[in-house]
Amino acid sequence: MKRILYPFIVCAILISIPVFSSYGEAGDDLPKFFVPPPPLSKGIFPCSQCHAYMKTNRTRRALTYHTKISKGFNHAREQRWCLDCHNPDDRDKLRLASGKLISFDESEYLCGQCHGTIFRDWKAGEHGKRTGYWNGKKVYRLCVQCHYPHWPKFQKIKPLPPPIKPDNIKYRELPKDKIPLNPLGNIK
Amino acid sequence: MKDGLRRSFSRRSFLKGTVAGLASIAIPVGSSDASIWEAFFQKHFREMNDDEKKAVINRLEEEYARKFNIKFNIKTTRAIPGTLFGYGLDLSRCIGCRRCVYACMRENNQSRDPQVQWITVLRFKKGEKWVNDLEEAEKYYYPEKVPEDGYFYMPVQCQHCENPPCVRACPTQATWKEPDGIVVVDYNWCIGCRYCMAACPYGARRFNWGTPHIRKSEINPETHYLGNRPRYRGIVEKCTFCIQRTRENPGRYPACVEICPVGARKFGNLLDPDSEIRYIIENERVFRLKEDENTNPKFYYFFAT
Numbered sequence: 001m002k003r004i005l006y007p008f009i010v011c012a013i014l015i016s017i018p019v020f021s022s023y024g025e026a027g028d029d030l031p032k033f034f035v036p037p038p039p040l041s042k043g044i045f046p047c048s049q050c051h052a053y054m055k056t057n058r059t060r061r062a063l064t065y066h067t068k069i070s071k072g073f074n075h076a077r078e079q080r081w082c083l084d085c086h087n088p089d090d091r092d093k094l095r096l097a098s099g100k101l102i103s104f105d106e107s108e109y110l111c112g113q114c115h116g117t118i119f120r121d122w123k124a125g126e127h128g129k130r131t132g133y134w135n136g137k138k139v140y141r142l143c144v145q146c147h148y149p150h151w152p153k154f155q156k157i158k159p160l161p162p163p164i165k166p167d168n169i170k171y172r173e174l175p176k177d178k179i180p181l182n183p184l185g186n187i188k
Numbered sequence: 189m190k191d192g193l194r195r196s197f198s199r200r201s202f203l204k205g206t207v208a209g210l211a212s213i214a215i216p217v218g219s220s221d222a223s224i225w226e227a228f229f230q231k232h233f234r235e236m237n238d239d240e241k242k243a244v245i246n247r248l249e250e251e252y253a254r255k256f257n258i259k260f261n262i263k264t265t266r267a268i269p270g271t272l273f274g275y276g277l278d279l280s281r282c283i284g285c286r287r288c289v290y291a292c293m294r295e296n297n298q299s300r301d302p303q304v305q306w307i308t309v310l311r312f313k314k315g316e317k318w319v320n321d322l323e324e325a326e327k328y329y330y331p332e333k334v335p336e337d338g339y340f341y342m343p344v345q346c347q348h349c350e351n352p353p354c355v356r357a358c359p360t361q362a363t364w365k366e367p368d369g370i371v372v373v374d375y376n377w378c379i380g381c382r383y384c385m386a387a388c389p390y391g392a393r394r395f396n397w398g399t400p401h402i403r404k405s406e407i408n409p410e411t412h413y414l415g416n417r418p419r420y421r422g423i424v425e426k427c428t429f430c431i432q433r434t435r436e437n438p439g440r441y442p443a444c445v446e447i448c449p450v451g452a453r454k455f456g457n458l459l460d461p462d463s464e465i466r467y468i469i470e471n472e473r474v475f476r477l478k479e480d481e482n483t484n485p486k487f488y489y490f491f492a493t
Contacts, residue, residue, distance in 0.1 A: 117493045121493065124464060126471075126472070126492060127451065128451045129448060129449070130445075132440075132441070133440055134434065134438075134439050134441055134456050135268075135271075135437070135460075136438025137438070154283070156335065157285055157333060158333060159285045159333075160286040161286075162329065162330045163289075163303060163327065163328070164303045171398045179401045180301055180303075181403065182290055182294050182300065184290035184294055187291075
């Protein structure tokens with residue numbers, strides 16, 4: 001019985017080697033979770049549509065085209081400039097510190113270089129919003145879906161109204177069109 | 189035959205007849221169709237077999253269709269074997285925006301007038317005493333923008349205790365803990381005595397002081413008997429971990445988890461070692477509210493890195 005099984009086991013191992021080695025190209029054991037595409041501004045991608053015809057300028061300066069980003073840039077401002085993350089030679093890629101190029105839809109590796117503990121928690125499902133099914137397919141979000149990469153701190157938002165105080169609760173029969181609406185509206 | 193007739197006027201049958209007669213007077217006559225009788229003599233939910241449940245659901249669906257002019261779907265989905273639901277809330281992320289409060293309202297058909305909300309978001313001043321004694325909490329905060337500097341927020345809802353004091357307090361057994369750990373209320377058995385509200389150390393239960401009102405356009409017709417089906421005046425309700433969503437297979441996350449813009453809310457199966465809630469309990473600084481009450485909640489507050 002064992003003799004019959006051995007070739008199968010060997011075959012299974014041989015087949016699985018290429019599968020596992022292609023798993024997580026950036027050298028990590030990141031399982032493949034469904035992540036929606038990155039929220040790139042419309043018409044901005046591919047970057048090479050302009051940058052392919054431009055000379056690379058590495059100096060820190062006020063940008064003339066990406067003005068909003070260069071003005072508002074607030075992500076370790078002193079330690080960082082565009083080409084620390086964006087790849088100078090092929091602008092459609094991001095560049096890890098190791099020199100490895102990654103695409104925009106796996107940018108979590110780039111963020112994870114510095115934010116290691118957050119990256120660890122994100123993989124486990126602790127950090128960040130998850131939707132989908134608690135015992136099934138889960139939708140993850142890339143870091144950049146919640147944190148704008150050039151000024152990642154969350155902006156303050158308007159809260160929804162507080163509960164009605166007990167002394168303001170009326171016992172009444174309102175006409176149907178006067179019943180208060182849910183202030184949440186269509187927020188998803 | 190004669191014997192039988194004579195016997196039918198025995199003391200016993202006389203009393204029987206009197207009781208039945210009085211009972212029929214006690215029940216409102218105005219709309220005295222069979223459904224009123226059925227509602228009055230409805231068995232306890234856990235003692236009903238599938239046919240009896242089906243009959244109750246049909247009756248309720250008709251009742252609601254008449255009342256709201258909408259077709260309701262009321263499920264009686266059982267607990268999935270091998271599940272014990274747990275909830276995590278990251279206090280270092282929560283910004284107090286109250287999206288969860290109103291997403292819960294949208295999902296669970298709470299009354300808009302008089303207002304009923306299952307989640308209360310408490311605001312505390314940083315550095316002041318808070319967790320032992322929630323007296324210092326502010327729940328009516330309403331600034332222009334959140335989070336406010338110098339404050340932090342803690343949403344509180346039903347903690348789904350493993351040892352729930354509300355269940356013991358209920359005189360009619362209208363509230364109980366399900367096998368998957370969800371503490372539920374049968375709105376048809378609740379008599380509105382509010383003992384459970386007095387027993388709950390978290391203030392998580394809500395009472396319908398008036399007839400619940402909700403606009404037709406905002407009704408969620410996908411309901412569960414023990415969850416978000418429309419309620420009545422004079423009964424108690426509370427968070428059910430969105431039983432109508434989470435008991436599906438595959439089960440969706442509760443509405444408050446799905447809406448949270450900062451991802452502070454986590455939900456999963458405590459019996460599954462690979463679930464995110466287990467990861468949190470094993471790796472983070474976790475605490476439960478009022479642990480000294482020995483209620484053993486399945487709602488874990490934590491501070492993430």
